[in-house]
Amino acid sequence: MKEFWRRFQEHQLINLGAQCAYFLLLSLFPFLLVVIAFLSYLPFRPSDVFLLLQNAYVPPGALEVVESQWNVLTADTQPALLSVGALLTLWTASLALNSIISSLNLAYNTTETRPFLKERGIALLLTIAMFFVIIAALVLQVVGVHIRDWLQLELMLFNMDLVRWSLTSLMLFVVFMLLYWTGPSRTLRFRDVYIGAIAATIGWQVASYFFSTFVSRFADFSATYGTIGAVIALMIWFHLISLILLIGGEINAMLKEKNLEKEAV
Structure with missing residues (x-):
């Protein structure tokens, strides 16, 4: 623990998390643009997307920002965006992952x-992977609801929610592993990175849940920040999850260093 705290301070993870949060915000709306264009080919409604975000414990204020921007984008988005324009948009959206990669090198x-x-x-490939995680999570969410309704068993409600949450966590774990x-x-191996991926997955779910609960029940960012309160909530959440991703990387790097020291003895 002492070694981890030393690395945490030396690598200035708080500042790096803020940097990653900035690029996440910068990448969010181009990423949404591609998601919207892709969903125009699939039988999903906006309510399905927002339910998915709620299940992922996105804070209410942050959800308002995403929803308002979603409404703006869907007013003008055409299926033709899934072309060269989509690739350029994904390239912009990959700025956030590029920032995280630089932090992992550190x-x-x-x-x-x-x-x-x-x-x-x-x-770019990692951004595309995140994109398909969102699509897969949407499919699981919608299919799960239909299965529950088809079985007409209210007792299945908790179980289906648990299954969807577990599968979403599994997909997050796979993306973090990548x-x-x-x-x-x-050069790294599976055994070099899986512990950090597990820690990041658990940290993401737990931290997002508690932050979402805190925002919905106690915090009123609009009272302090006015009309940009929702954006502030989104930035704080991005900072939180960025910090968790960086901590997972630090855990992997620390364990890798310890293993190399043992092999050298």
Whole structure:
């Protein structure tokens, strides 16, 4: 624990989390644009998307920002966006993952040796992976509700919610595994990254739940920040989950360093 705290301070994770949160906010709306364009081909309603966000414990204030921007984008979005324009939009959305990758390199005390296009390509692929996690989670959510209604068993409500939550957590774990495995500019194995991925998945779900509960019951950001209160809530949530992702990377880097020391003895 003492070693982790030393790394936490030395690598300035609070500041790096704020940097990642900024790029997450910058990437959010281009990412939403692609999601909206893709969903135009699928039988999903906006309410399905917002229910998914609620199940992921997105804070109410943050949800308001996403919903309002969603309404603006859906007024003008055309299916044709799934073309070169979508790729350019995803490239912009990958800025957040690129920022996290840079932070992971710092955790391993390594410099970026990969070509620029390869590094950005990895960030782009991870962004696409996150995109398909959202789509898969939507499918699970809608299918789960239909199965429950078809069985006409109210007792299934809790079980189906638990199944959907578990599967969403599993998909988050897979994405975090890919992030921690391919993100740093060094060769890593599954056993080098799975502990941090587990910690990040648990941290994401627990922290998001408690922050969402806090915002909905106690905090009123609009009273302090006025009309931008919802944006502030979104930024704080982004900072929180970014910090959790970076902590997962630090855990992996710390354990990798310990293993190398043991092998050297």
